[in-house]
Every structure is written in structure tokens, then in C-alpha cells.
Amino acid sequence: SAVISQKPSRDICQRGTSLTIQCQVDSQVTMMFWYRQQPGQSLTLIATANQGSEATYESGFVIDKFPISRPNLTFSTLTVSNMSPEDSSIYLCSVAGEGNTIYFGEGSWLTVV
Amino acid sequence: KQEVTQIPAALSVPEGENLVLNCSFTDSAIYNLQWFRQDPGKGLTSLLLIQSSQREQTSGRLNASLDKSSGRSTLYIAASQPGDSATYLCAVITSRVDTPLVFGKGTRLSVIA
Numbered sequence: 001s002a003v004i005s006q007k008p009s010r011d012i013c014q015r016g017t018s019l020t021i022q023c024q025v026d027s028q029v030t031m032m033f034w035y036r037q038q039p040g041q042s043l044t045l046i047a048t049a050n051q052g053s054e055a056t057y058e059s060g061f062v063i064d065k066f067p068i069s070r071p072n073l074t075f076s077t078l079t080v081s082n083m084s085p086e087d088s089s090i091y092l093c094s095v096a097g098e099g100n101t102i103y104f105g106e107g108s109w110l111t112v113v
Numbered sequence: 114k115q116e117v118t119q120i121p122a123a124l125s126v127p128e129g130e131n132l133v134l135n136c137s138f139t140d141s142a143i144y145n146l147q148w149f150r151q152d153p154g155k156g157l158t159s160l161l162l163i164q165s166s167q168r169e170q171t172s173g174r175l176n177a178s179l180d181k182s183s184g185r186s187t188l189y190i191a192a193s194q195p196g197d198s199a200t201y202l203c204a205v206i207t208s209r210v211d212t213p214l215v216f217g218k219g220t221r222l223s224v225i226a
């Protein structure tokens with residue numbers, strides 16, 4: 001199985017600020033995925049991050065708001081920029097691991113005040 | 114476009130009961146189907162992965178079945194316990210493993226002692 005560590009696990013952020021979430025995997029993976037889960041909702045894919053290329057964003061998500069870095073095969077960051085209360089969500093990193101199983105990190109729970 | 118539906122949205126059962134959670138998907142050309150568990154404010158824990166060539170998978174008190182032709186999967190939980198209380202999410206991958214999951218909205222299970 002893949003072990004995924006996310007930081008921070010929780011944070012309370014001021015409106016208008018930006019926060020970077022880190023995702024570290026214990027093995028090399030080709031693709032990493034970033035999801036958002038708003039309160040009471042299921043998961044929505046933000047973007048797919050490949051090492052060495054620009055991230056691919058889903059409809060409704062843009063690079064200026066959610067810039068992503070993928071400097072190597074075990075690490076990625078997602079930044080939530082110019083935050084508003086609507087950005088209060090759990091942000092989750094995931095990868096495809098052994099046996100084609102999808103694994104998730106514990107999530108980063110952001111509250112914007 | 115693949116859509117995943119989970120029924121019921123919420124379920125409350127007394128401890129010890131056997132129960133079934135349902136998942137349906139609109140495009141039968143799936144690669145994998147995976148069941149997850151999510152505790153409040155936490156990330157996702159993978160429970161069972163069923164590949165498209167398989168009909169079921171078992172882990173402990175959990176059994177997941179897959180009927181691709183009818184677009185259905187079920188998660189059977191035997192002898193439910195209060196610790197099983199969580200939201201159960203069904204997700205499918207419609208092509209290769211390096212494409213993101215499509216999630217249902219989940220079934221919120223409460224097991225009453």
C-alpha cells in the first residue's frame with residue numbers, strides 16, 4: 001500500500017490569504033490527484049498532477065486559484081489562493097498504488113474566516 | 114459521462130444486523146470499482162477494490178460484489194458494530210488506472226449499540 005502524508009492536517013485561515021498544502025508519498029508515483037470535499041458533499045477532482053508537466057485542471061478550477069507543483073515523483077503541493085469562506089473544505093491528495101488501488105491522504109481541513 | 118449513485122443516502126441499524134449498501138453506475142465500461150470508508154473530518158480509507166474481471170472481493174466482515182452488465186455493486190457488512198459507523202463511498206474508474214475516480218455521494222451509516 002502507499003502511505004500518503006498531508007500537511008497541514010487542519011488550519012484556520014484569514015480571508016484573502018493563501019495556504020499551501022503538502023502531499024508526500026512513500027513511493028514513486030506517476031500521477032497524483034487533488035480533490036476537494038466541501039461540507040456534506042462528496043469528493044470533487046480539482047486537478048491531476050504529473051511530474052515534469054503542467055497540472056490538468058477540471059472544469060471550474062483554474063491555475064491562478066489552485067496552483068500546483070510536482071517537483072518529483074513523491075511530492076506535490078496545492079495552494080489555495082486568495083481564500084474566501086467558500087474555500088472551507090477538506091482537500092485530499094490521492095495516488096494509484098500497488099494493485100491499482102487508489103489511496104488517499106488523511107486530508108487537510110481548511111476553515112476560512 | 115460516468116455517474117455514480119449510492120442508495121440509501123443514510124442508514125441506521127441496530128448492532129449485530131447484516132446490511133447492504135448499494136452503488137450503481139451509468140457506464141458499464143469500468144476498469145475498477147473501489148469502496149472507501151470516511152470517518153467525520155478524516156480522509157478516505159480503502160476497503161475493497163474490485164477489478165472489472167472480478168465479481169466479488171471479501172475482507173473480514175465485508176463483501177463487495179460487482180455486476181458490470183447491470184451497472185451495480187453492493188457492499189455487504191456482516192454483524193455490524195458501532196465502530197462501523199461512517200460514510201461509505203463507492204468510486205469507479207472508467208478507463209486506465211491513471212485516470213481519476215468518479216465518486217458517489219456516499220451512504221452515511223450509523224450502527225446503534
